[in-house]
Structures are given as C-alpha cells and as structure tokens.
Amino acid sequence: xxxxxxxxxxxxxxxxxxxxxxxxxxxxxxxxxxxxxxxxxxxxxxxxxxxxxxxxxxxxxxxxxxxxxxxxxxxxxxxxxxxxxxxxxxxxxxxxxxxxxxxxxxxxxxxxxxxxxxxxxxxxxxxxxxxxxxxxxxxxxxxxxxxxxxxxxxxxxxxxxxxxxxxxxxxxxxxxxxxxxxxxxxxxxxxxxxxxxxxxxxxxxxxxxxxxxxxxxxxxxxxxxxxxxxxxxxxxxxxxxxxxxxxxxxxxxxxxxxxxxxxxxxxxxxxxxxxxxxxxxxxxxxxxxxxxxxxxxxxxxxxxxxxxxxxxxxxxxxxxxxxxxxxxxxxxxxxxx
Numbered sequence: 001x002x003x004x005x006x007x008x009x010x011x012x013x014x015x016x017x018x019x020x021x022x023x024x025x026x027x028x029x030x031x032x033x034x035x036x037x038x039x040x041x042x043x044x045x046x047x048x049x050x051x052x053x054x055x056x057x058x059x060x061x062x063x064x065x066x067x068x069x070x071x072x073x074x075x076x077x078x079x080x081x082x083x084x085x086x087x088x089x090x091x092x093x094x095x096x097x098x099x100x101x102x103x104x105x106x107x108x109x110x111x112x113x114x115x116x117x118x119x120x121x122x123x124x125x126x127x128x129x130x131x132x133x134x135x136x137x138x139x140x141x142x143x144x145x146x147x148x149x150x151x152x153x154x155x156x157x158x159x160x161x162x163x164x165x166x167x168x169x170x171x172x173x174x175x176x177x178x179x180x181x182x183x184x185x186x187x188x189x190x191x192x193x194x195x196x197x198x199x200x201x202x203x204x205x206x207x208x209x210x211x212x213x214x215x216x217x218x219x220x221x222x223x224x225x226x227x228x229x230x231x232x233x234x235x236x237x238x239x240x241x242x243x244x245x246x247x248x249x250x251x252x253x254x255x256x257x258x259x260x261x262x263x264x265x266x267x268x269x270x271x272x273x274x275x276x277x278x279x280x281x282x283x284x285x286x287x288x289x290x291x292x293x294x295x296x297x298x299x300x301x302x303x304x305x306x307x308x309x310x311x312x313x314x315x316x317x318x319x320x321x322x323x324x325x326x327x328x329x330x331x332x333x334x335x336x337x
Contacts, residue, residue, distance in 0.1 A: 074289025077263020261319020
C-alpha cells in the first residue's frame with residue numbers, strides 16, 4: 001500500500017503539472033510552454049505585451065481559481081462522505097451548492113454585493129450551512145443517517161433553492177438577471193486576482209483544518225458508537241466539519257457558481273489508490289480535485305472553440321454517469337442483504 005500511495009501522489013503531481021501547462025498555454029492565443037515563466041515574470045514586472053497580459057491577467061487567475069475551487073469541492077466531498085458514512089455524499093448532490101448559490105443570488109438581488117467586499121461569500125456560507133443542517137436533520141433517525149433519505153432530502157432542498165432562485169430571476173431587471181445566471185451553470189470566465197486571493201485565504205485555513213480531523217474521521221467511518229467509545233466527540237466533530245464544508249463550498253460557489261460532481265468523483269477514485277485513511281486521502285483529493293477541474297475547464301474552453309462551455313456542464317457530463325453507476329452498485333448490494 002505504501003508504494004502504491006507514493007506512486008499515486010507522484011502521478012497526481014505530474015498530472016497537476018500537465019494540467020497547469022495546458023491550461024496556461026492553450027487558447028485563442030497560443031502560448032508555448034517554455035514562454036510561460038518569462039511572460040509571467042514580465043507581467044509581474046509591469047510589462048504589458050499581449051502574451052504577458054493573456055498569461056498574467058487572464059489565464060493565471062482562471063487557472064488558480066480552478067485549482068482552488070476543485071481542491072475545495074473534492075475535499076468537502078471526501079469529508080461529507082465520512083461524516084454521513086455515505087458514498088454518494090457530495091456538495092452538489094445533497095444540495096449544499098444550491099444553498100450557496102441561493103445565498104449569492106440573494107446578496108445580488110438585495111444590492112449588497114456591490115457595497116461590501118465579503119458579503120457574497122458570507123451569504124453563500126450562511127445559506128450553505130443552513131442547507132447542510134436541514135438535510136442532516138431530515139435524513140438522520142436516531143444516530144443513523146439513511147442513504148435514500150439523504151438523497152431525497154438533498155434533491156428536495158436543492159429543488160427548493162433552485163425554485164427560489166428562479167423566482168428571484170423572474171422579478172429582477174435584465175442587468176441583474178444576467179449577473180445572477182452565472183451562479184446556476186458554474187463557470188470560470190471572468191476570474192480575477194481578487195477572487196483568487198479570497199479563495200486562497202479560505203482554502204489555506206480550511207483544508208489544513210480538515211487534516212486535524214483526519215483521525216476522528218477515520219474512526220467515525222467505522223461507526224459513531226465505536227468512535228464515542230474510543231473518545232471521539234462525534235457531535236462536535238460533525239459540527240466543526242459541516243461548518244468548514246459549508247464555508248469552503250459557499251465561498252467556492254460565490255466565485256464560480258454551481259459546479260457539481262467534483263466532490264463525488266475524486267474521493268471515490270482516490271480512495272482505491274491511496275486507501276481510506278484521511279491523512280492521505282484529504283491531500284490526495286485536493287490534488288485530484290484541482291487537476292480535474294483544471295482539465296475540465298480546458299475541455300470547456302476548447303471543445304467547441306471559439307465558443308466556451310460552462311465548466312459545470314463538463315463536470316456534470318462526467319459525474320452523472322458516475323453517480324448512476326454508484327447508485328446501481330449500491331442498489332445491487334442492498335438487494336443481496
């Protein structure tokens with residue numbers, strides 16, 4: 001297992017480097033890979049050639065937002081799967097992303113997003129946290145979280161959030177409506193250094209905080225009663241983890257809109273490669289999620305060029321069949337019992 005884990009991390013690091021080079025280099029303006037360092041330094045030094053502007057002002061912010069959001073969503077999905085002991089938990093599947101999008105849309109509709117810098121991320125966090133708590137309450141009976149109740153509650157609450165967003169869109173002026181539509185489809189166009197800065201702060205705090213919960217998550221996966229028996233404060237760990245998930249997903253959604261299935265695909269694949277221990281799985285998910293979203297954005301930008309697809313469309317095309325496969329697999333194992 002140790003050798004396989006090392007190989008997995010080496011492959012993840014290599015894949016991430018390839019994704020970075022492709023995302024920066026490929027586009028309407030082709031930048032040779034060996035020119036990227038020079039153009040980056042030129043932009044930072046104040047030189048404003050075409051290539052330097054494309055690399056420094058457009059592609060680096062877009063890439064960094066993709067890396068930070070992908071890492072955040074994948075790690076959040078990994079943690080949610082451990083908390084709920086549910087292989088299908090994902091920020092999008094259980095409605096957290098819809099709650100975050102609703103918070104962002106509300107701040108725009110109320111005219112708050114232009115007045116205070118942090119109000120949109122805060123609104124996304126509050127609504128995302130409320131959705132997490134509501135879904136957890138609806139799907140937990142005693143001390144057990146029911147798989148199908150979780151999925152149904154996630155779909156129901158997510159649909160309610162989408163309905164409220166649609167109602168707000170219908171009542172909004174055209175200019176505001178165009179701004180809000182961004183949150184429904186998930187995209188990285190328009191990414192800037194300001195958004196990168198906010199995401200870097202949140203990820204830099206939340207992702208290491210998840211690592212401090214790794215041992216508790218390992219124990220909780222085996223059962224809450226066993227975890228309490230060995231000294232894990234289960235309810236406290238759940239509250240902290242859910243709050244951190246709501247924060248990191250809310251800020252991500254406030255930046256890119258709803259991007260689904262990253263938190264479902266990545267933890268499942270990497271659990272087979274690096275094992276179930278969260279001290280290894282969490283950093284692996286961060287690398288894998290960053291790589292997946294960067295490559296998905298590359299596909300979104302190039303597959304029907306010069307038209308750009310929203311990156312959420314690409315991740316949904318990847319994730320929906322994967323989700324159905326997991327549901328079918330779980331249904332077969334359930335029928336055998």
